Amino acid sequence: MSTEHNLAVQNIGELQNRNGIFFIAVAVLSVGYALTQTKVAGFSFSQIPLLIALYCWSSSFYQGCCLIQSNQSVLMFNADLVIIRSEHEHPYYRYPEKFKNEEEITDEMYRLRKEVSEVSDAQFKHVLAGIVFYIIWHLLEILYIIRI
Secondary structure, three states: OOHHHHHHHHHHHHHHHHHHHHHHHHHHHHHHHHHHHOOOOOOOHHHHHHHHHHHHHHHHHHHHHHHHHHHHHHHHHHHHHHHHHHOOOOOOOOOOOOOOOHHHHHHHHHHHHHHHHHHHHHHHHHHHHHHHHHHHHHHHHHHHHHHO
């Protein structure tokens, strides 16, 4: 594997980590802001969209943590593959008994890359869904105030 390819894989991993961390921050800030908006309000059925928004943001936070962990695994498998292809013994090679050849590592790496992509998409969709449910909640609150 060329140095340029390894650098490209590393850059993609860093970009995915930054996106994951950004959406984690958005989720945490959204939850915090939503909770400050309702700290004196009693429970009513109009707050159900807010509960759904909080669930979506919490799910996005969890998926972001999983995304970072999976992405780190992809990068470690890529490093293992480089070590195997160099045909040198390396003190940091992690799986000598589990993976016997480069095909097994490549298969596991592609499986993890697919997982990273799916989790990244789900994280993004949950942040957006949370925003939509928050707006619905806010509109319901405005309609409730106007009606009274």
